[in-house]
Amino acid sequence: MLKAVGDLFAPSQSPERTSVATIDVADLLCAETATLVQSWKKWRGWSALAPYRAWAEADLGAAIAHASMARVLDGGQDYEFEFIGDAHVRAYGIDHRGRRVSDIARLSPRFGRQLKASYDLVRISAHPHAFQGTIGAEHAQTRFVWFETAYLPIGSNGSVDYILNAAVYRLREDGP
Numbered sequence: 292m293l294k295a296v297g298d299l300f301a302p303s304q305s306p307e308r309t310s311v312a313t314i315d316v317a318d319l320l321c322a323e324t325a326t327l328v329q330s331w332k333k334w335r336g337w338s339a340l341a342p343y344r345a346w347a348e349a350d351l352g353a354a355i356a357h358a359s360m361a362r363v364l365d366g367g368q369d370y371e372f373e374f375i376g377d378a379h380v381r382a383y384g385i386d387h388r389g390r391r392v393s394d395i396a397r398l399s400p401r402f403g404r405q406l407k408a409s410y411d412l413v414r415i416s417a418h419p420h421a422f423q424g425t426i427g428a429e430h431a432q433t434r435f436v437w438f439e440t441a442y443l444p445i446g447s448n449g450s451v452d453y454i455l456n457a458a459v460y461r462l463r464e465d466g467p
Contacts, residue, residue, distance in 0.1 A: 311424030319421060321439050323357040323378070327457035328419070330354070331443045339417055340446045343453055359456045360445075361392070367414050369393045370407070370454065382435045382460035413442040414451045437461035 319325045334345035351358065356377040361370040370392045380386045387395065392410065396403025412420055421441040438460045445453035 309424065309426050311422055314421045314423055316419050316421045316441050319439060319441060320423075321459040323354050323459050324421075324439050324441055324457040326354040327351065327358055327455070328421075328441050328443065331419070331445075331455060331457075339449070340444050340451065341455075342447055343445050346445060346453070346455060354457075357457055357459055359458070361410060361454050361456070363410075363414055363452055363454070364391070367411055370410050373453070378460060379456075379458060381462065382438070382458070384434055409442055410454050413444050413454050417444050417446075417449070417451050419443045435460040435462050 316328050319328060330349060330351060331341050334341035334349070346360065357379075358374065358376045359372060359379050360374040362373050364371055372387045372390055375386050375388045392403060392407050395406060409420070409422075419441055421439075423437075423439045425437050426435060438458060440456060440458040443455040443457065444451040445455055
């Protein structure tokens, strides 16, 4: 189904049910996520993976608020958040910098499993993956009702060492 950018900013109330769809990175609708994906594509050139050095040296301007970077630990047994942009902090109400996905899973098992599965998918495939979704009324405690996100592999010599996440969130007007 073709979506218009205006659809992203429909009423900020939760739909009945959560719905998440896999999309191609070419189908991202938000300028912030698209900017980060385009930067990643530029960094990697003809390689499958963008080098970490490119991220570390990049000037991403305002798009940096929509980025987070997780380091792969122990071959994918866990992931540690090295950087969390302000958009992520506003959406989740906490800065997870220095924490691991396993820490999040202890606090929120379902979300932790979903997050680890997303990172695992990118680490194992060494390809970018993108999603869009709405958060349903069954998750009324969340701070946002819509999101667009892309997970981008970072590494060298065929090994995914980091995963860059680009995301935009539509926050609730009424709060969680």
